[in-house]
Amino acid sequence: MPLLTRWFIRTSFVYLGIGLAIGILLAAQSLWSSMLPLAVFFSGYIHLLTVGWLTLLIFGVAYWMFPKYSQVQPRGNDALNWAAFILLNLGLVMRLVGEPLDILRRNAFWGWLLVFSALLQWLGGMAFILNLWKRVRMK
């Protein structure tokens, strides 16, 4: 299993763990009158599971298992693949921090953080798709 796949898969399981923990807190919120506005984490919770866990896990396995691109570059442009991994993670973490804070204390800084988070995740996704597209072909 290539190194980047291990990073994708291990990171995805970290997000799954955090996502499940937040899920427990969100579910338990109805049991006590908490002063913590946990609902601000709801969107982050969904994206921890769908982007952080599912998408990163799929990317990791696809990077490993899909047909090779060429003898020289079996998995496409690896600099671009690593960039995708870093951009997706950076963007997702920025969202997880920025979104609740933007709801609770709305100001331009948190607003810009969300804009950058959106941009980084989008760039990360596109970089990975660009590489993977060439590997989706008949043998």
Place this chain on the structure above:
Amino acid sequence: MPRLSVWFIRASLLYLTIGFTFGALMLANEGFAIDLHIDHLLPAHMEFLLPGWIMQLALGVAYWILPRYVKGLPRGNEAMAWLSLIFLNTGILLVTINTFFPLAWFVVLGRVFEAVSILAFLLVSLRRVRPSR
């Protein structure tokens, strides 16, 4: 990778591209309210990323990688599998039209297409879920 899997997986990557783009627009709009109408993309964002990206990718990879039949066609009735691809994508597009034009019946029809697509896929591939030889 068989031709049908190429179509399933490439379609899933196209939906991922559009779904990610809609998501990025909505998140940026959360930071700075650029246009309130951007929030209306949410149902299309979810449709493109769940049935469009994840479900379609799963079907494409399953069709490629599940153990093949020993007798007859190795991956079963190919026409039926193609029908599954066509019905799934028709369903996704019908459901998504409702995001831009309020046509509630299209959502119902779209979901029926999606269900028929999965049924067709199961008929072709379910018996391939067995121990490898």
